[in-house]
Amino acid sequence: MSSDNIELATVLNSAVTHLSRRIRRIDDAQDIGRARLSALSVLVFGGPRTLSELAADEMVSPATMHHVVNGLVKLRLATRRTDADDKRKTRIEVTLRGRQYMEDARQARLDFYTAHLDKLSAKERSAVAEFARLADDWVRGG
């Protein structure tokens, strides 16, 4: 572990922190809260799943996810129904309305990114693409 990497980690930590805050502000412009938006995105991009699976994906307790899903269902962004094979399980599925909602929210983020990417050189865009690839590795590898 070199001191250069400590310095780079510090700079990266700061950048990711500030970027996350900025993205949060974009997300906060949506009508629903962060927990609902995040759970909805798991459903939209990952497909239907049981309440417990969704809770595990989001790393919260089933009780918490129960509340979040209540909110999504109330807003007609998702539906819940008993699993066909196991009456104890509840399957959660995104609605068309929820899918459209997510698309709008995602588009707001993409607009932020593309506005900035459009101003970059090919070399800079290449660096961004490389970072995205590395970050994905980090998250997958733990």
Added chain:
Amino acid sequence: MSSDNIELATVLNSAVTHLSRRIRRIDDAQDIGRARLSALSVLVFGGPRTLSELAADEMVSPATMHHVVNGLVKLRLATRRTDADDKRKTRIEVTLRGRQYMEDARQARLDFYTAHLDKLSAKERSAVAEFARLADDWVRGG
């Protein structure tokens, strides 16, 4: 706006989303919640300020920040006192204990980053550094 940039924005959005989730898990290992941790970091790195200023920094209402600061003060991570020049204003300042707390929390994040950076080539590290610089620009420029 090119379709390549839309694709890159999509990939970057996904990477930042997943990375943020991962960082959140690291932060969640701390005893205090996100709002308190975030407010504390503003005080540690940006210095003492009034309650309203802190609320504005965190983009929440003064009433919300009032509650968050109550929590920090109760845990002795920050102090509050009436401003010397204006009796309506409350100044919030981090304690030594709070400063140490923040350092521990930050170190947990840096450990995550350095563990991954240590495995990168010089070229890859250079891309990460470039991204950090760009992201900072994006956040500053709005």
Added chain:
DNA sequence: ATAATCTAATTAGCCATGCTAAATAATAGC
């Protein structure tokens, strides 16, 4: 000097989002 207006924080009430614990119903294993 006094009154009117503005400002900063606090209180009050409500809702969302976290948790643990307990309860209920369904399923699995013996």
Added chain:
DNA sequence: GCTATTATTTAGCATGGCTAATTAGATTAT
């Protein structure tokens, strides 16, 4: 059939978000 395990829901609490109202202090206008 009975016991143990599993999935969800309910209950209670704390944190963190909001708006509205209140209180006290500061500034401005008369």
